[in-house]
Amino acid sequence: MDVLPGGAVSINHVRSRFPFAPRSIxxxxxxxxxxxxxxQQRERVTTLEQLDQVVRLTxxxxxxxxxxxxxxxxxxxxxYAALMDPEDPTCPVRLQSVPTMGELNFTAADLEDxxxxxxxxxxxxxxxxxxxRVLFYTTHNCPVYCRHCTxxxxxxxxxxxxxxxQIEESLAYIELHTEIRDVVVSGGDxxxxxxxxxxxxxGRLRAIPHVEIFRLGTRNLVTLPQRITDDLVQMLRKHQPVYVNTHFNHPRECTGEAFDAARRLADGGCVIGNQMVLLKGINDDPRTVKELNHRLLMMRIRPYYIYQCDLARGISHFRTPIETGRRIIRSLRGHTSGMAVPYFVVDAPNGGGKIPVNPDYVVRHEGKRWVLRNFAGKEFTYDEP
Ligand code: SF4
Structure with a gap:
């Protein structure tokens, strides 16, 4: 990374690998x-007639x-619509944003919440x-309504x-509960x-003495990177430490616009993590996830979680077996930078929370002797002194 006069940083040497999105129609x-x-918000594609102009619909x-x-x-x-392949209904961006009849296929396992x-x-x-820590809902809006939304x-x-x-009552609750040190500001977006x-x-959160950090849960970097303006970043600078958790699911989403948005946030002091959702036909193969994570690291976004697609109603067509996620983690661990290996978690139904289901590298454990398997499948013994 080159340091420019005034302390700014240049990462132009990797920026050139991120072309701008095409502009389609x-x-x-x-x-x-x-x-x-x-x-971008005003001109969103919301009708069949508009969508018909962007892609050849099935x-x-x-x-x-x-x-x-x-x-x-x-x-x-x-x-985001311009990122879709107009001819290919299996395009990963299209599958995430254009409805398919699978959404009306409700199963006995589906849950409303x-x-x-x-x-x-x-x-x-x-x-x-x-x-x-708490989750704080601030809005019901998002720039793109992701078809797999939980x-x-x-x-x-x-x-x-x-x-x-409701916002005032939520703030009052956080003020009253001194055990809350971390607030996930969410929505919608x-x-x-x-x-x-x-x-x-x-500002209200920052003024609460026991709140140490907050996290913004946003997909704007992916679906509306133009939202990350200099004014927004200036405002966030006042409230540091601010963590931003975003939601890239496919390398196709890592465009020049997204890169620049992440650069503005990172230069503004935000720490950015990615929470990918495992989705059938979109990213359920090791090569795609590895490429995504490599691109994210170049954007200064740390792959943080891979979520098993949950049991929300109307998303069963996206679900993969849990073993798919474990296979992906096995293909990453040791085979690429540790920073490119997120946690694979199941957000358990009925409020069980996030439970890691990563592959196990312990072969057996007797007393102080641990037999471990490395990424290449070789066994090693560690005797605790
Ligand atoms: S941005 Fe997040 S909350 Fe909004 S529709 Fe997509 S997944 Fe749902």
Missing amino acids: WKGVPDSQWNDWHW DDERRAVVEADAQFHMGITPY PLAEERDMPVPGITHRYPD RKRKVADPSSAAAKK PLSLSDDRLDYIL
Whole structure:
């Protein structure tokens, strides 16, 4: 990394490996609009007629766009829509954003609230499950409504919006509970809020003496990187330490725009982690995950979790066997940088929380003798002194 005068850093030597997204039908749109996140929000693809202009739809997609809407709206920013392959219905970006009839296939295992987030809700808007941290819902909006979303029950639904009163009651709860040192600011996507609104919420949190850190759970780096403006980063600088957990699922999402957004956040002092969801047909193979994680590390984003796709209603077509995740971790551990190896977890139904299900490298253990297997399958003995 080159250090420039004034202490700024240049990572242009890796930046050149991240081409800008194509602009598809928006080729004629001036940069001033394309790079304006308000324009991107306003121009979202929400109807069959609009989508028809962007990709060659299959019959299944065409039916699903109409029929699945009642369950979960469609919304795709022009930026993310332009990443889709117009000819290939198995395109990973398309599968994440365009409805398919699989969404209407409900199974007996499906759950409305798969992580029991509503059950552990002492006040509306706060999930308090673990002793020292809470999940804080601030909005029901997202730039793109991901077809695999675990919070389909409330995301995109205006009746679930976090009104001012709810935000104030949530802040009051956090103020009262001195054991809370870590707040996950979530939604929907909290970057759907204006800078001023977010500044107010983060400022209130920062003023609470027992709150040490907060994390922003946002997919804007992936679906609307234009949202990461200099003004936003300046505002976040005031509230450090700020952790940002984002959600890249495929290397195709690692564009020049996403790289620049991550660069702005990292230069602004944010520590960025990625939470990938394992999705059938999108990233359920070791090569894709390795490439994704390598690209993320170049973007200064640390792969943090791989989630087993949960039991939310209407996402059974995305689920993979747990063994798929373990196989992917086995293919990474020791075969590439340890930093590119996230934890594979099952967020257990009924509020069990995140449980690691990583491969086991302990062959056996007798007294002080541990027989261990390395990444290449060779066994080694460690005798505890
Ligand atoms: S950004 Fe997150 S909360 Fe929003 S639709 Fe996608 S997965 Fe759901």
